[in-house]
Amino acid sequence: MPQRRKMKAEIIAHGSVPAPDPMTQPSTLLQHLGLQHPIIQAPMTGSDTPQLAASVSQAGGLGSLGCGARSPAAMREAAAAVRAATGKPFAMNLFVLRTPAPDASMVEAALARLAPLYARFDLPLEPPKKWCEDFDAQFDTLLELRPAVASFTFGILSGEQIGRLHRAGCLVQGTATTVEEALAWQNAGADAVVASGIEGGGHRGTFLSRWEESHIGTMALVPACVDALSIPVIAAGGIMDGRGIAAALALGAQAVQMGTAFLACPESAIAPAWRAALANARGSDTRLTRAFSGRWARGIGNTTMRALDPLAAQLPAYPIQNALMGPVRRAAAKAGDADGMALWAGQGVGAARALPAADLVRRLAAELARIKPWPVR
Numbered sequence: 001m002p003q004r005r006k007m008k009a010e011i012i013a014h015g016s017v018p019a020p021d022p023m024t025q026p027s028t029l030l031q032h033l034g035l036q037h038p039i040i041q042a043p044m045t046g047s048d049t050p051q052l053a054a055s056v057s058q059a060g061g062l063g064s065l066g067c068g069a070r071s072p073a074a075m076r077e078a079a080a081a082v083r084a085a086t087g088k089p090f091a092m093n094l095f096v097l098r099t100p101a102p103d104a105s106m107v108e109a110a111l112a113r114l115a116p117l118y119a120r121f122d123l124p125l126e127p128p129k130k131w132c133e134d135f136d137a138q139f140d141t142l143l144e145l146r147p148a149v150a151s152f153t154f155g156i157l158s159g160e161q162i163g164r165l166h167r168a169g170c171l172v173q174g175t176a177t178t179v180e181e182a183l184a185w186q187n188a189g190a191d192a193v194v195a196s197g198i199e200g201g202g203h204r205g206t207f208l209s210r211w212e213e214s215h216i217g218t219m220a221l222v223p224a225c226v227d228a229l230s231i232p233v234i235a236a237g238g239i240m241d242g243r244g245i246a247a248a249l250a251l252g253a254q255a256v257q258m259g260t261a262f263l264a265c266p267e268s269a270i271a272p273a274w275r276a277a278l279a280n281a282r283g284s285d286t287r288l289t290r291a292f293s294g295r296w297a298r299g300i301g302n303t304t305m306r307a308l309d310p311l312a313a314q315l316p317a318y319p320i321q322n323a324l325m326g327p328v329r330r331a332a333a334k335a336g337d338a339d340g341m342a343l344w345a346g347q348g349v350g351a352a353r354a355l356p357a358a359d360l361v362r363r364l365a366a367e368l369a370r371i372k373p374w375p376v377r
């Protein structure tokens with residue numbers, strides 16, 4: 001039986017990927033997914049494209065579609081576009097969210113705080129028509145689309161939901177920022193955990209641990225998760241080249257998930273001003289902020305962050321602040337104004353290479369091959 005079909009049968013029978021045999025299986029995750037390289041292009045809501053995901057998968061890595069802000073129709077369209085370009089496996093990722101019903105006076109106060117920004121871009125000061133996509137509808141769409149990998153962040157699924165994904169043939173990955181969160185995903189029945197270090201670009205996935213306890217670097221978080229879990233660990237955060245991949249594998253990760261490195265590829269959907277900022281930034285230019293979305297995330301510092309971050313404790317939580325800032329981000333992108341945009345990037349940004357995605361995967365694989373052998377697990 002081909003590896004992936006065999007794995008699906010095993011997942012359905014046992015509920016998770018079987019434990020690796022360190023002598024004969026260098027990486028169960030890779031073999032099960034039929035990947036050539038231990039490289040996952042991170043899901044990047046609003047910034048990835050089907051072309052990016054398909055190019056990475058076709059080159060032997062695993063491409064991903066960040067579907068947090070995609071409607072069910074947009075999820076179907078994006079998955080179809082990847083499948084039209086490649087027959088290789090790919091991942092789809094969702095934010096585990098409940099649709100909020102915020103208090104009207106809280107929304108009014110949050111909007112009033114943003115009045116100067118709205119005025120700068122000549123936007124009407126009014127709340128959005130919806131706060132976020134409906135998670136249950138997105139989840140049903142995922143079951144219908146059956147990607148090889150279904151990955152999640154911002155929260156955790158129930159065992160029942162994971163069982164439904166397994167029966168649809170999906171491998172389930174959960175994002176963790178602490179060992180406690182990684183264990184929660186393993187206990188719920190996930191097949192792999194993305195250990196997300198504080199260096200990484202974009203949002204922190206923290207859902208269980210206190211925010212102050214979740215500032216753990218990739219170098220410390222990955223081996224701690226590897227030691228605590230029996231399922232595969234995927235390292236994320238600050239990994240930019242073959243050296244970083246080799247380091248993560250040496251720590252016991254079975255694969256890496258890279259966001260900032262793939263953001264610079266011409267296939268990503270980022271606005272020109274963001275691309276220019278990426279090309280000129282270094283790690284010391286990045287900051288953690290709640291300004292753009294109400295959830296802590298890492299990006300290149302700008303005047304909007306500096307204006308709103310002193311008010312961080314007053315800003316509403318995701319997705320309220322995110323939806324309220326949506327018109328500002330879109331208007332700024334249109335105007336080419338990097339100061340109004342969320343310039344998500346990780347601490348490794350200075351090492352980003354603006355290569356076509358397939359070339360980047362090949363380059364990373366060649367760099368890794370030069371460093372081999374690393375301890376297998």
Ligand SMILES: Cc1cc2nc3c(=O)[nH]c(=O)nc-3n(C[C@H](O)[C@H](O)[C@H](O)COP(=O)(O)O)c2cc1C
Nearest residue numbers: 042044045066153200201202236237238259260346
């Ligand atoms: C622009 C951007 C958008 C992101 N969106 C998502 C997302 O939708 N879902 C998710 O699980 N992670 C998301 N992430 C985090 C990545 O999955 C990954 O953990 C992170 O990029 C790794 O750190 P690095 O940027 O240093 O490679 C995003 C990251 C970036 C840079």
